[in-house]
Amino acid sequence: MRGLSRTSLAEVEERFNSVAGSADLGELADELFAVADLFDREHGLRRTLSDASRPAAAKAGAIRALLDGKVSTAALEATVAVVEARWSTSGDLADAVERLGVIAAATEAESHEQLDDVEDELFRFGRILAANPELRRVLADPAKPGKERLLAELLADKVAPATLRLLTHLAVHPRGRSLESGLDEYGRLVALQRQRLVAVVSSAVPLSDQQKERLAAWLRATYGRDVHLNVEVDPKVLGGFSIKIGDEIIDTTIAGRIEEVRRRLAG
Structure with a gap:
């Protein structure tokens, strides 16, 4: 992100930290990923909510009406913070929500002293993909069903819950990225939890x-x-x-x- 979006992102993350403290962070991550996917699918909604000419209060009211009762209070308030901010492009809106989801997953891992494990597991999984072209082909195929179940069978009880959550979201909803670039991005965001x-x-x-x-x-x-x-x-x-x-x-x-x-x- 650049310019206006970078400034907005810092403000959104500060607001997010204030609403995420008492939340179930795993659930919060899943809900924010679902909201990001919604913004990716509904182009008109995303453009409306990222329109800088519309009052922030109006955009907040629209997203509250849409999501109230469907997600947790923490997920709703985090999304409101995102739509009230100003973004350079409409795509930055969905990117910001996904980033908050990754932060929630990383914070969950940190609370269980698993942050190092998540960093290592994301990196190692990238090397597994490089060594297994067939697995990479299956996970990279947007039309392939059952990827969530496949990852659960392969990785359950072998990686931290946050790692499985991140890998599943990336495989099922790559958002136009390659698996490799997505893993790199997630690894960078996880590392930022300790400013490393x-x-x-x-x-x-x-x-x-x-x-x-x-x-x-x-x-x-x-x-x-x-x-x-x-x-x-x-x-x-x-x-x-x-x-x-x-x-x-x-x-x-x-x-x-x-x-x-x-x-x-x-x-």
Whole structure:
């Protein structure tokens, strides 16, 4: 989000924190995902509720009339906060509601001391998809029924409830995203619960716990923030490791050095 929407999002999240405290966070996440899906389906409703020329009170009244008695008080008030805000595009309206759903799921995980698990499980599931093209094909097919049941059979009792909730929503309602981009986005939002950066570390061999601790400490000192490590073993790096944080890449691999030499010779 940019400009006006970014400012509105910060205000909406502050209001959301005030209404979510006593809510059933798992239920709240599911309800907000359902509202986001409603806004995605009903284009006219979304345009009306994101129309900056309409009074905020009128938009709030419209969404209250539509959702009152159908969702919890917390979900209703969170949605009201979203429709009263001003957005750069109508799509940002649905994006904001979905983001609140992810925050609710992440907060639920944090309350059960499972936030680290959720971050790791989202990352690992992305690697499972990469290694299993058939599973990826099934989950990415918008016309494929039974994806919710499939994920429950595969993952129930193996991942945190918040992880299953997020993966299910993403598979059933991808909202125009690939599974990979959706997993990256959800992982970033979960990490923000502790204001941490996420680093994807590629190494030729598994890192020991001590190596991970030293690397995390170095990255924390470098970036001034806690950094969550997602470590993957990739024989193609030959030696050393590479780190990707957002758009920044720190490459100490032999393969990276060879490629740098090639670029210099070609340049």
